[in-house]
Amino acid sequence: AQSVAQPEDQVNVAEGNPLTVKCTYSVSGNPYLFWYVQYPNRGLQFLLKYITGDNLVKGSYGFEAEFNKSQTSFHLKKPSALVSDSALYFCAVRGTGANNLFFGTGTRLTVIP
Amino acid sequence: DAGVTQSPTHLIKTRGQQVTLRCSPKSGHDTVSWYQQALGQGPQFIFQYYEEEERQRGNFPDRFSGHQFPNYSSELNVNALLLGDSALYLCASSLLQGGIGSPLHFGNGTRLTVT
Numbered sequence: 001a002q003s004v005a006q007p008e009d010q011v012n013v014a015e016g017n018p019l020t021v022k023c024t025y026s027v028s029g030n031p032y033l034f035w036y037v038q039y040p041n042r043g044l045q046f047l048l049k050y051i052t053g054d055n056l057v058k059g060s061y062g063f064e065a066e067f068n069k070s071q072t073s074f075h076l077k078k079p080s081a082l083v084s085d086s087a088l089y090f091c092a093v094r095g096t097g098a099n100n101l102f103f104g105t106g107t108r109l110t111v112i113p
Numbered sequence: 114d115a116g117v118t119q120s121p122t123h124l125i126k127t128r129g130q131q132v133t134l135r136c137s138p139k140s141g142h143d144t145v146s147w148y149q150q151a152l153g154q155g156p157q158f159i160f161q162y163y164e165e166e167e168r169q170r171g172n173f174p175d176r177f178s179g180h181q182f183p184n185y186s187s188e189l190n191v192n193a194l195l196l197g198d199s200a201l202y203l204c205a206s207s208l209l210q211g212g213i214g215s216p217l218h219f220g221n222g223t224r225l226t227v228t
Binding site: 004032034036041042043044045046049051090092094098099100101102103104105106 | 117146148153154155156157158161168169171203205213214216217218219220221222224
C-alpha cells in the first residue's frame with residue numbers, strides 16, 4: 001500500500017522568505033516521488049521528481065526538494081518566496097510496479113506581500 | 114505543441130443520469146489516466162488506459178467506465194450519477210516508454226456538478 005501525508009493544510013510565508021512544504025510517504029519498494037502545483041480552476045502542473053540519485057532535486061520555478069529515506073520525507077523548498085507562488089501544492093508517490101500516482105491532500109501556500 | 118485537452122469544462126447533471134467526459138492527450142503520449150478530485154481533496158486514481166485497454170483501476174465502482182481510441186484519446190463514462198460524484202475530473206497523459214519516473218501531464222479538468 002502507498003500513502004502520502006501532507007501535515008499542513010495551510011502554509012503562510014512572507015514574500016522573500018524561504019518556504020517549506022512538508023511531505024512524508026509510505027510505499028512498498030523504492031519510492032518515486034513527485035511534487036505538483038495547482039492554480040485555481042486549473043489542472044496540476046509538474047514541478048519536480050525524485051527517482052534515484054542525489055537527495056536534493058531541483059525543479060521548475062526555483063523549487064527544490066530534499067529526499068530523506070530514513071525519515072521517509074520529501075519536503076518542497078524554495079529559498080525566496082514570490083507572491084506568484086501562492087497556490088495548492090500536492091505531493092505524490094508511485095511505488096515499484098504501480099502505474100498510478102497516489103496524492104496527498106494538498107497544502108495551500110499563501111505568500112504575503 | 115498542444116497539451117492535454119478536456120471537454121467540456123463544466124457540466125451539470127441530475128442524479129441518476131449518465132455523463133461522458135472526453136480527453137485528448139499531449140502530442141506524443143500514449144497513456145491516459147483519469148483522476149477524481151473532490152473539493153478540498155487530492156486527486157484519486159480512477160483508471161489508466163494504454164493500447165485501448167484498461168491497465169489498472171483504482172477503488173471506484175463499475176459505474177465508472179472508460180475507453181481509449183486508436184488515436185489515444187479517451188472517454189470517461191459515469192452511470193447512475195450520485196451527488197457524491199460531484200468533483201473535478203482530471204485527465205493525465207504520459208508516455209509508457211518514459212518509464213516509472215515519467216511525469217503525468219494534466220488537463221485543466223471537467224467540473225461535474227450533480228444536483
